[in-house]
Amino acid sequence: MTRSAVRGLSWSLLGALGQALLQLVSIVVLSRLLSAEEFGTAVAATVVMGLAVVLGQLGIGPALVQARSLSGADVSTAFGVATALGVVLAAGLFLSAPLVNPLVGLPVDSPFLRLLSVVLVLGGLGSVSLGLLQRSLRFRALVLVELSAYGIGYLGTTVVLASAGAGAAALVWGQVVQALVTAVAAYALVRHPVRLPPWAETVRSARRVLGFGSAYSLSQLGNWVGLNGDNLVVTSTLGPAALGVYSRAYQLLVQPANLIGTVADKVLFPSLSRIQDDRDRLARAYVLAGSLVALLTLPVSVLLFVLAPEVVAVLLGPGWTAVVVPLQVFAVVLLPRTAYKISGSLTRATGAVLGGAWRQWLYAAEVTLGCAVGSAWGVRGVAVGASVAIVAHFLTMLVFSARISPGLVGRVLRSYARSLPVAAATAAVAWPVATALRGAAPDPVVVLGTAASGVLAAAAALLATRRLFRDELAVLATARSRPANGV
Numbered sequence: 098m099t100r101s102a103v104r105g106l107s108w109s110l111l112g113a114l115g116q117a118l119l120q121l122v123s124i125v126v127l128s129r130l131l132s133a134e135e136f137g138t139a140v141a142a143t144v145v146m147g148l149a150v151v152l153g154q155l156g157i158g159p160a161l162v163q164a165r166s167l168s169g170a171d172v173s174t175a176f177g178v179a180t181a182l183g184v185v186l187a188a189g190l191f192l193s194a195p196l197v198n199p200l201v202g203l204p205v206d207s208p209f210l211r212l213l214s215v216v217l218v219l220g221g222l223g224s225v226s227l228g229l230l231q232r233s234l235r236f237r238a239l240v241l242v243e244l245s246a247y248g249i250g251y252l253g254t255t256v257v258l259a260s261a262g263a264g265a266a267a268l269v270w271g272q273v274v275q276a277l278v279t280a281v282a283a284y285a286l287v288r289h290p291v292r293l294p295p296w297a298e299t300v301r302s303a304r305r306v307l308g309f310g311s312a313y314s315l316s317q318l319g320n321w322v323g324l325n326g327d328n329l330v331v332t333s334t335l336g337p338a339a340l341g342v343y344s345r346a347y348q349l350l351v352q353p354a355n356l357i358g359t360v361a362d363k364v365l366f367p368s369l370s371r372i373q374d375d376r377d378r379l380a381r382a383y384v385l386a387g388s389l390v391a392l393l394t395l396p397v398s399v400l401l402f403v404l405a406p407e408v409v410a411v412l413l414g415p416g417w418t419a420v421v422v423p424l425q426v427f428a429v430v431l432l433p434r435t436a437y438k439i440s441g442s443l444t445r446a447t448g449a450v451l452g453g454a455w456r457q458w459l460y461a462a463e464v465t466l467g468c469a470v471g472s473a474w475g476v477r478g479v480a481v482g483a484s485v486a487i488v489a490h491f492l493t494m495l496v497f498s499a500r501i502s503p504g505l506v507g508r509v510l511r512s513y514a515r516s517l518p519v520a521a522a523t524a525a526v527a528w529p530v531a532t533a534l535r536g537a538a539p540d541p542v543v544v545l546g547t548a549a550s551g552v553l554a555a556a557a558a559l560l561a562t563r564r565l566f567r568d569e570l571a572v573l574a575t576a577r578s579r580p581a582n583g584v
Contacts, residue, residue: 112240117352119248121412123255124348128413130259131267133341139268140344141201141332142209144325145190146216146272158228159445160306163370167232170294174302176225177293183221187214202332202340209269216276223280226287231367235286242282250275319457323490326465327483334472335479343476345413346423347483353397354435357390362438369446379443380502386439388512389569391432395520396555398431403527404547407540423480430484432513433491440494447501456497460490515565522558527551 127136157179161167190197194210203209230239255271263270293299327347332340365386372378401408405425409417427434444453467482474481499505531547538546559566 112236112243115240115244116247119244119252120348120352123252124345124412125414126256127259127268128345128417130256131264132338133345133417134338135265135341136268136344137332137337137340138203138265139209140328140340141203141337142207142213142265142269143272144328145197145201145210146213147321147325157306158224158231159366161225161228162232162367163445163448164232164305168302169290170298171302171306172225172229173290173293174299175228175306176289176291177299178303178306179221179224180218181221183218187217190214190217201329202337209265212266212269212273215273219273219276219280223276223283225289226283227279229287229289230283234364234367236364238286242279242286245282246275246279250278319454319459319461322461323457323464323486326461327468327479330465330468330472331476331479334469335476339476342417342419343423343479345417346420346427346476346480349401349408349412349420349424350427350431350434353394353401353431354438357393357397357435361386361390362442365439365442366446369443373447376501379447380505380508383439383443383498383501383505384508384512385568386442387436387509388515388566390436390439391513391516392519392559392566392569394432394435395516396523396551398428399520399523400527400548400551401425401431402428403524403531403551404544407531407535407543407547410540411544419476422477426477426480426484430487433488437487437491437494440491440498443498443501444494449497449500452497453494456490456493459493460486463489515562518562519555519558522554523551526554 157175161172161175164171191211191214194207194214195205197210198205198207227239227242230236230242251271251274254274255267258267258270261267294302328340328344331343335343365382369379369382372382402425405421405428406418409420409424413420441453444450463486464483467486468479469482471478471480471482495506495509498509527547527550530550531543534543534546
């Protein structure tokens with residue numbers, strides 16, 4: 098299990114690195130082709146589409162991953178239900194677009210929501226294939242699907258259309274093509290059954306799949322509000338241009354968070370699902386995963402805070418200096434923003450989705466309230482409000498995860514503390530190096546020089562404290578070893 102999980106993590110990390118590189122290219126290119134207001138307009142439309150996706154898929158893909166056993170009837174039923182829901186919600190979004198547009202700051206006759214309704218149908222068609230790939234730990238195939246969809250679908254389409262002057266429409270069309278490539282490529286790799294079984298068997302399978310999926314969707318709906326409540330507050334109180342600035346800062350935070358947290362979640366969810374009845378192994382895996390996340394995240398957090406002015410200048414270009422302070426605020430909460438994904442993996446793997454659901458709704462309320470209060474101080478205030486909510490949600494999910502083992506909270510916090518010397522060494526070297534290079538070297542040189550010195554300092558600190566990370570190193574050694582039967 099350890100070997101499979103870590104190999105899966107390696108593939109997922111490789112895929113995330115590739116996608117992060119593509120996303121950085123996207124940020125660099127599109128920030129110079131589109132204005133902040135055009136970004137804000139596209140984000141506003143995407144917020145509504147994201148809600149429809151959560152409602153439409155009903156957690157069907159994750160339900161297939163979490164199931165102890167799975168039959169062909171379950172798979173074909175899940176596909177039929179997901180496709181039907183996608184079509185129904187797409188029709189509803191298409192028809193209601195004139196009413197919904199003004200609620201998110203779009204013109205009544207904006208075509209973007211109607212265009213994005215296509216994504217709902219494509220998402221329903223591809224959700225089962227993606228779930229089956231994750232269930233079988235086929236992370237190499239998942240990586241190929243995701244990179245192809247983003248690189249060819251989103252990035253290629255968006256850059257071409259933005260260069261042609263399509264404006265915000267370029268971002269919307271990119272999402273449509275990305276969803277199309279994902280659905281086609283995922284099904285080509287799985288070829289799962291699609292014909293519904295007899296009616297009685299269909300009903301039984303639907304109950305099994307939707308029993309988990311509906312509770313999971315309730316949790317995801319709360320997560321959607323938590324992730325988009327800040328966007329709704331910004332666009333309704335500060336306008337699309339401010340939303341463009343805020344969304345750029347948040348996306349720069351999401352890059353390392355996705356690279357570490359989302360990658361870990363993709364592997365941990367199916368892996369923990371396989372040992373969901375063994376609480377001791379669950380606790381050990383959870384603590385170990387948290388320790389690895391902290392070890393990777395804390396130095397990145399330090400570097401992102403120190404280099405925020407140069408990162409914005411290099412990636413976004415002139416005219417985006419307002420992003421710097423919100424980005425620094427978000428850099429401070431990179432660890433909790435990443436770590437609560439690990440708690441989410443454990444929650445879903447153990448089937449405790451209802452308990453996770455109301456905590457997601459609590460997070461949604463915290464984000465909305467925090468950002469509403471912070472909006473009085475502009476985008477910076479919204480970033481502070483969102484960051485406070487992130488920390489509160491991290492602590493809530495950590496306490497909830499402790500139900501599987503007494504003393505788990507203390508074990509996790511001590512595992513985080515082991516990484517503090519690594520973060521301190523990174524800061525002690527990166528800050529003076531960045532200060533010395535600013536004004537004397539171009540921004541790219543400042544970024545590269547400071548990042549290199551910070552990484553070296555972190556590596557030296559890790560080497561000096563390696564006895565504290567015996568379990569983490571042992572896992573990597575186990576993953577590299579070859580089993581006795583040669584498989």
